[in-house]
Amino acid sequence: MASSAAEPPPPPPPPPGGGEGSASTRSRSTPVAVEFVYPSDVPTLPVSRGEDWESEGSNAWIPSGIDPALAFRLVVRLDSSFTRDSKRQMNGFYFPAVVATTISLRDLKANIFDKYSWSSLDAVHFEYFNSTERRLVPLISDDDLGILFALNASCHFGKIRVHVDRGQASSGVGASSGGRASSGGRASCLSTAAASANSVRRGDPCRSTAAPSVPSASGSQIVPVVNVEDDAEIGDQSPEDDEDELMFPELVDRCSKQAMEDQYMEDIAFGARFDDTDDEEKNENDDSLVLADYEGEDLPTIEWNREDPQLAKGTVFQTMMDCRNAITTYHILTKNNYEIKVNKEIHRCPPLGGEPDLKTKLAKTRWLADIILDWLRETPSLGPTALQKKVAEKYKGMKVPYMRMFYAKEMALDKINGPWNESFQLLYTFKAEVEMASPGSVVAIDKHTVPYKLKSGKVMHKECFRRAFVCFKACWKGFLDGCRPYLAVDASALHGRFKGQLVAATAVDGHNWMFPVAYGVLEVESEESWTWFLQNLRDLIGHPPGLVIHTDACKGLESAVEAVFPGVEHRECMRHLVQNFTKKFKGKVFTDNLWPASYTCSSRKHMFHLDVLYKQKPGVKEYLDEHHGRVWSRSQFNEICKVDYVTSNLAESFNSKVKSLKGLMLWQIFDKIRQMIMIKIDLHQRIASTNYVGHLMLPSLIKSLHERAKQLRMQCVRKGMEAEVTYTDSKNMQWRYPVSLVDRTCHCRGWQIRGIPCIHALFFMSVIGGEDGEVDQYVSEYFSVAKFRAAYAMNVPTLLGKDQWMKVDPGFKLYSPVLTRPAGRPRKNRIRASAEGGAPIRK
Numbered sequence: 001m002a003s004s005a006a007e008p009p010p011p012p013p014p015p016p017g018g019g020e021g022s023a024s025t026r027s028r029s030t031p032v033a034v035e036f037v038y039p040s041d042v043p044t045l046p047v048s049r050g051e052d053w054e055s056e057g058s059n060a061w062i063p064s065g066i067d068p069a070l071a072f073r074l075v076v077r078l079d080s081s082f083t084r085d086s087k088r089q090m091n092g093f094y095f096p097a098v099v100a101t102t103i104s105l106r107d108l109k110a111n112i113f114d115k116y117s118w119s120s121l122d123a124v125h126f127e128y129f130n131s132t133e134r135r136l137v138p139l140i141s142d143d144d145l146g147i148l149f150a151l152n153a154s155c156h157f158g159k160i161r162v163h164v165d166r167g168q169a170s171s172g173v174g175a176s177s178g179g180r181a182s183s184g185g186r187a188s189c190l191s192t193a194a195a196s197a198n199s200v201r202r203g204d205p206c207r208s209t210a211a212p213s214v215p216s217a218s219g220s221q222i223v224p225v226v227n228v229e230d231d232a233e234i235g236d237q238s239p240e241d242d243e244d245e246l247m248f249p250e251l252v253d254r255c256s257k258q259a260m261e262d263q264y265m266e267d268i269a270f271g272a273r274f275d276d277t278d279d280e281e282k283n284e285n286d287d288s289l290v291l292a293d294y295e296g297e298d299l300p301t302i303e304w305n306r307e308d309p310q311l312a313k314g315t316v317f318q319t320m321m322d323c324r325n326a327i328t329t330y331h332i333l334t335k336n337n338y339e340i341k342v343n344k345e346i347h348r349c350p351p352l353g354g355e356p357d358l359k360t361k362l363a364k365t366r367w368l369a370d371i372i373l374d375w376l377r378e379t380p381s382l383g384p385t386a387l388q389k390k391v392a393e394k395y396k397g398m399k400v401p402y403m404r405m406f407y408a409k410e411m412a413l414d415k416i417n418g419p420w421n422e423s424f425q426l427l428y429t430f431k432a433e434v435e436m437a438s439p440g441s442v443v444a445i446d447k448h449t450v451p452y453k454l455k456s457g458k459v460m461h462k463e464c465f466r467r468a469f470v471c472f473k474a475c476w477k478g479f480l481d482g483c484r485p486y487l488a489v490d491a492s493a494l495h496g497r498f499k500g501q502l503v504a505a506t507a508v509d510g511h512n513w514m515f516p517v518a519y520g521v522l523e524v525e526s527e528e529s530w531t532w533f534l535q536n537l538r539d540l541i542g543h544p545p546g547l548v549i550h551t552d553a554c555k556g557l558e559s560a561v562e563a564v565f566p567g568v569e570h571r572e573c574m575r576h577l578v579q580n581f582t583k584k585f586k587g588k589v590f591t592d593n594l595w596p597a598s599y600t601c602s603s604r605k606h607m608f609h610l611d612v613l614y615k616q617k618p619g620v621k622e623y624l625d626e627h628h629g630r631v632w633s634r635s636q637f638n639e640i641c642k643v644d645y646v647t648s649n650l651a652e653s654f655n656s657k658v659k660s661l662k663g664l665m666l667w668q669i670f671d672k673i674r675q676m677i678m679i680k681i682d683l684h685q686r687i688a689s690t691n692y693v694g695h696l697m698l699p700s701l702i703k704s705l706h707e708r709a710k711q712l713r714m715q716c717v718r719k720g721m722e723a724e725v726t727y728t729d730s731k732n733m734q735w736r737y738p739v740s741l742v743d744r745t746c747h748c749r750g751w752q753i754r755g756i757p758c759i760h761a762l763f764f765m766s767v768i769g770g771e772d773g774e775v776d777q778y779v780s781e782y783f784s785v786a787k788f789r790a791a792y793a794m795n796v797p798t799l800l801g802k803d804q805w806m807k808v809d810p811g812f813k814l815y816s817p818v819l820t821r822p823a824g825r826p827r828k829n830r831i832r833a834s835a836e837g838g839a840p841i842r843k
Contacts, residue, residue: 063098070100073157078116082166101149105142118164129159140249244513251686256679325370328362363400368408376412381660420497423665424465424814430667432808437797440473444536465817469536470670471518474794476540479517482791483507484782485544486643489551490651491525496663501525506654509791510698510783514653516677530560538564546640550648552576553630569638572630573648574598589616598633598646601749606635642755642782677796684792692785697776701783705775709762716767725760739764755780
């Protein structure tokens with residue numbers, strides 16, 4: 001669909017040879033408007049080199065300060081999409097820019113942002129036109145910018161497209177520190193999206209664009225009201241763990257990140273049914289275990305081509321299993337008949353032929369395990385469905401039953417990692433490696449004695465694994481030194497052979513980026529198991545002042561928190577509360593008042609919404625007091641923690657991050673989470689050392705506060721460092737809040753709870769101006785660069801590979817846990833409620 005630029009185009013550039021005006025004026029001129037075809041997959045931009053620029057022989061287009069040999073001309077297309085009346089609309093325009101080829105992507109984005117800024121709530125995407133491939137390519141790093149310059153080195157002319165998706169930062173990137181791209185849309189301490197915009201020089205006062213102040217008769221200043229909207233309360237959203245990578249793409253260790261993603265990508269297609277193995281398959285599996293206990297140390301080492309075996313006369317194989325697999329592969333690939341001349345075992349070959357159904361009968365579990373061995377060694381998280389597709393692609397449509405592939409995968413993993421039953425013994429080796437490499441780190445393993453009977457009736461006992469706890473010194477010390485005293489605690493089900501629960505305690509740093517403190521595995525979610533995990537955590541972090549523990553208030557965890565951390569502020573996830581509440585009480589009045597009662601920081605507003613609920617239907621008060629007596633409203637939050645989350649989405653973010661690991665062996669899960677934490681801490685250390693030098697507070701946060709202050713229109717009656725700030729909502733109702741800069745308080749309590757000046761305090765600072773109005777001195781120290789550096793002062797230890805570990809003998813053999821799994825195939829994904837986008841409940 002073709003559409004012309006919605007915004008009126010600026011005048012065309014000066015004629016060839018220069019014109020009146022300074023060089024800076026010439027560089028800001030804009031080309032004539034042209035037709036633009038949308039969507040973005042159209043291969044060309046409609047601006048050509050000769051349409052808008054001066055003649056080739058003139059350098060008048062080069063601004064002063066740029067070396068002509070390095071000058072490069074850009075045509076930038078700035079698109080903006082937004083929602084109006086439930087319809088998605090779009091407009092855009094062109095403008096030129098002249099840059100030096102030595103410019104960084106960060107500075108280029110900053111220059112574009114300074115000229116045509118966007119909000120931190122917007123998603124911003126940068127692309128450049130690849131003249132060789134004739135298509136738009138994402139522009140995400142300095143390397144991409146270098147490719148743009150190199151492809152157009154002969155003409156010194158290129159094209160860039162910037163797409164701004166208004167209010168969609170959760171799905172894209174927004175303005176970032178120093179002009180970088182970052183994700184927004186997450187809860188911040190201003191009830192808006194997380195701060196992400198150009199960093200501001202420290203010392204710039206927080207100014208407002210309000211009308212000039214008018215002196216009152218008493219000498220106070222009164223600023224008239226201009227277009228005031230409601231002071232809306234915005235709920236916290238799920239923190240995005242990759243926001244740091246979007247804000248600082250040039251600092252991301254692509255090699256480490258790609259290695260983790262390649263090795264542990266998730267098997268998305270997991271929908272096949274369980275097919276039973278036939279009798280012939282079971283017999284084959286039994287036969288394949290004949291030599292299972294024979295280590296074969298005296299057998300010769302013989303190599304043969306597993307991909308294309310050649311069955312020449314005299315070929316020798318190391319084991320009978322290799323011989324069987326080679327014959328099977330040979331027959332499937334060549335469709336040739338074969339006959340076994342010498343075979344001491346019982347002959348069970350299927351009928352001759354090469355049709356797909358007969359190929360499937362040849363594809364026994366032991367053969368499949370040998371075929372998929374290398375795939376699983378490279379990517380252990382591949383599921384049976386993905387392996388079915390790979391085998392079908394390699395062997396021309398071979399259809400392997402799901403359960404046969406399932407058992408083949410288990411057999412192959414046992415070949416790679418050793419038997420699953422013996423993997424729990426490795427946990428003590430992992431514990432020794434971690435505690436030796438990082439003194440102060442803790443790996444706790446809990447076991448219990450299980451009785452069992454022999455066939456003779458004699459009762460024996462064995463030690464079985466029950467639960468484990470992992471916490472690195474860099475994590476618990478970073479939490480105490482640099483993070484706010486807030487922990488989101490939750491569990492998610494494992495879907496490997498061990499059907500336990502992966503649990504974690506997660507905090508947030510000054511950027512609201514996820515900071516894992518401890519993790520582990522429990523056999524079930526019970527009060528006993530949760531108490532064990534939390535007690536190990538308390539032994540390391542103690543009971544910091546103002547500590548908040550946020551949970552979904554499930555049975556077992558609720559009691560364990562009270563037992564291990566008595567007197568702690570125990571928050572209940574609002575999403576779970578609403579989900580339970582709406583099962584009993586339905587109606588628009590409940591929807592319109594329950595969430596606002598949670599979001600507001602004012603106890604008066606909170607009680608107002610509760611009174612509406614109480615009057616609507618009897619029994620609401622009794623229900624909330626009996627079933628939801630934990631803290632769930634911001635008006636009840638303490639003023640020490642400085643975290644205003646009303647949901648435990650932080651814990652859900654961690655669960656989503658490790659989702660692809662939950663089918664692995666326990667020592668693999670623990671080791672890979674360690675690597676994930678190590679990569680993140682390393683990235684944050686580099687961010688602090690390269691981008692935050694000379695800053696007192698986090699630059700993106702200060703920038704967002706400046707931008708917020710510019711949009712405020714209120715009234716202010718000042719008395720020294722105190723004031724009464726009033727705003728009028730859309731219903732002409734006035735709301736007045738006393739603000740004290742000395743005490744760092746506002747009557748709305750938003751400042752005290754979040755640790756960041758609320759909108760009323762920001763407006764007062766903009767009225768004061770000067771040094772007293774500088775916003776960074778009124779922000780909590782939790783958002784300082786010093787705290788950010790303290791949180792990431794240490795890193796988790798680097799470890800040797802599993803095959804290099806020194807085996808530890810604890811004095812007993814640790815057996816696999818006693819499994820009590822339900823019948824049927826275990827789920828990998830939990831069933832989402834309708835409020836989360838799941839299917840609605842049928843009535």
